[in-house]
Amino acid sequence: MALPLITLPLVELHLHIEGTLEPELIFDLAARNEVTLPWASLDELRAQYEFADLSSFLDLYYRNLDVVRQRVDFADLTRAYLKRAAAGGVRHAEIFFDPQAHTSRGIPLAIALGGVHDALANSVAEFGLSTKLIVTFLRDRPASEALEILQQILAGDVSIDGIGLDSAEVGYPPSLFIEVFSLARANGLHLVAHAGEEGPPAYVWEALDLLQVERVDHGIRSLEDDALVERLVADRIPLTVCPLSNVRLRVIDTLADHPLLGMLERGLLVTINSDDPAYFGGYVDDNVAALTAEFALDAAQLALLARNGIEASFLAAAEKAVLNAEVDVWLQSQSR
Numbered sequence: 001m002a003l004p005l006i007t008l009p010l011v012e013l014h015l016h017i018e019g020t021l022e023p024e025l026i027f028d029l030a031a032r033n034e035v036t037l038p039w040a041s042l043d044e045l046r047a048q049y050e051f052a053d054l055s056s057f058l059d060l061y062y063r064n065l066d067v068v069r070q071r072v073d074f075a076d077l078t079r080a081y082l083k084r085a086a087a088g089g090v091r092h093a094e095i096f097f098d099p100q101a102h103t104s105r106g107i108p109l110a111i112a113l114g115g116v117h118d119a120l121a122n123s124v125a126e127f128g129l130s131t132k133l134i135v136t137f138l139r140d141r142p143a144s145e146a147l148e149i150l151q152q153i154l155a156g157d158v159s160i161d162g163i164g165l166d167s168a169e170v171g172y173p174p175s176l177f178i179e180v181f182s183l184a185r186a187n188g189l190h191l192v193a194h195a196g197e198e199g200p201p202a203y204v205w206e207a208l209d210l211l212q213v214e215r216v217d218h219g220i221r222s223l224e225d226d227a228l229v230e231r232l233v234a235d236r237i238p239l240t241v242c243p244l245s246n247v248r249l250r251v252i253d254t255l256a257d258h259p260l261l262g263m264l265e266r267g268l269l270v271t272i273n274s275d276d277p278a279y280f281g282g283y284v285d286d287n288v289a290a291l292t293a294e295f296a297l298d299a300a301q302l303a304l305l306a307r308n309g310i311e312a313s314f315l316a317a318a319e320k321a322v323l324n325a326e327v328d329v330w331l332q333s334q335s336r
């Protein structure tokens with residue numbers, strides 16, 4: 001009898017829930033909410049998924065959210081991600097949610113956040129997948145708005161685990177958000193920020209020194225600054241790298257050009273993630289599979305990447321130990 005296949009237990013740390021809105025769900029929610037779409041068919045919508053850079057992607061990402069309106073829509077969106085992620089071996093996900101992508105189009109915060117929370121609350125029971133929720137602020141909107149929303153969340157009844165920064169990077173340095181991050185820190189929240197995706201290494205320094213982030217999202221432009229790499233290595237600051245996103249947003253030309261192996265060689269704590277899987281051609285397991293094919297990664301390298309994700313997560317030590325033991329079992333299964 002064939003041995004049952006053991007899947008590598010994965011942790012996902014860079015995932016925008018809004019970026020899991022698949023074309024089929026866009027059409028379903030448009031029908032549910034009686035929204036007229038500008039696309040006549042799924043194919044016509046899919047034809048829009050060619051991006052020149054981050055901002056051309058963000059235009060479509062925000063636009064497509066028009067169909068997500070009711071609390072149940074947010075729950076359905078989130079549940080669909082959890083189901084797909086679990087099927088790909090994800091055991092723990094730390095999920096980004098952009099409140100301003102919804103409040104700015106008139107959806108009350110409580111509806112959007114409540115719907116996401118409804119799905120996350122059942123995730124362990126339904127999918128065997130634990131989660132944390134990280135509220136990300138749009139850096140191309142005023143910091144005063146982010147501060148107001150954070151205050152509302154802190155006063156509300158949905159508890160969150162951390163905050164982050166995303167959206168258009170260049171021209172919006174982390175220094176604009178010092179007050180928001182100070183408030184989050186004072187309230188015991190974890191801190192992350194997108195930096196060094198399209199922005200310069202100086203933004204990564206600011207995220208570390210001014211915002212005191214615990215992880216850097218993307219961060220691949222850090223490689224342009226040796227002193228910064230030394231700092232990231234010395235402090236074991238994780239970088240949540242998203243290879244298929246990097247290719248689709250033209251941060252790099254092709255997957256073959258991805259600096260993953262060089263980053264690992266330099267001792268960086270690199271984790272593999274999907275970013276916006278409905279837009280970039282794959283979920284986290286697809287990212288791992290694409291890297292494995294491109295760079296002929298062996299079982300030890302895959303186990304290292306899985307362990308990096310576990311180390312970089314905001315799980316408690318005992319929870320990390322459980323997942324690391326599952327990686328051990330997977331690694332043993334690979335040598336048989």
Ligand code: HPA
Pocket residue numbers: 016019054061166167168194197245275276
């Ligand atoms: O890849 C991203 N970068 C910045 N902001 C984002 N918001 C969703 N995805 C992204």
Ligand SMILES: [Zn+2]
Pocket residue numbers: 014016166194217275
């Ligand atoms: Zn991102």
